[in-house]
Amino acid sequence: QDAGDESLQRYKESLGLGGGTDISDPNDPRVCIILSLTMDSPGRDPVTIDLSTPGSENTLKDKPFTIKEGAKFTMSAKFKVQHEILSGLHYVQVVKRKGIRVSKDSEMIGSYAPNTDRQTTYEKRFQEEEAPSGMLARGHYNAVSSFVDDDKKKHLEFEWSFDIAKDW
Template sequence: MADQDEDLIPSQTAGYKVGQKKTLEEYNSLDANDESLKKWKETLGLGTPASGPVDDPRRVVILEIALEVPGRTDVVLDLSTPELLENVKNNPFTIKEGVEYRMKAKFRVQHEVVSGLKYLQVIKRKGIRVDKTEEMIGSYGPNPNSEPYEKKFMAEEAPSGMIARGHYDAKSKFIDDDGITHIEWSWSFDIKKDWD
């Protein structure tokens, strides 16, 4: 049986080849006269000075991940500091059985472009894997306005019924095409008959 770390290896797409890594300056000088490429680079935040605090070497800063349920306040997991990350691990939250929800992430990209950012999640119950999620987030450049990016994932439905109710452990990570893990953490939740 695979452990959670092996479960958090991203799938490979046949025939997909990761492009050569480039600096912001290299991207800015690429095909300077190509108008469509210029617009694409602007959407990535290229053409502006590299952003991010000099004393913070992280390329991707995951600020939070949230559970969005129509008609309810979001359940937000603050991941912005190591202390808050540890807090998430020790404080399970409740999901009502059968409810439709979607996950969303808020993050910043700083210093350079990140390509093929993915979210991976493995959920286990009593040590047995019950779900694996792999969500492509995309490629992003540093945002010159320091505004965080937000990515909403596909809508899902929580399992329901007496057998589905109980405690679940999860492990998640954000990884890019270069194989860099930007953050990895453990968390847990309980599926109950109601929100209580």
């Protein structure tokens, strides 16, 4: 019926529907699988947190990485979708220092169709951020990151930590 509806076809293609073979793993019930989170900053190699192995996120809190004060950086998430359309995925990050919340950010990632052999993963770059600077900003921070969809389903939540320092 919608084969002749050109605008509907374009919409489906924008969601990734209508092309390629579905590569969903029938043995893995997860709809959204977060593969990695990467921090890019000029003048330094990217730092990638590998989240592809279930349970790998459990050790992140004990392995802080350093961010130079005042440095500009961009986070990006690599993920895949299986079985059904994922609607309204958000990245939510709460940062605390000494138990006190210092920031809460939420960024829309979007809606995605299941990955196919034509597009095996998705990647989303977030808005550029700037690390705080000054003597009072330096120190250890804890963060909780989660990936949540429009239905309030948490696809992944994990704790991690970082240090703001004078240099990398």
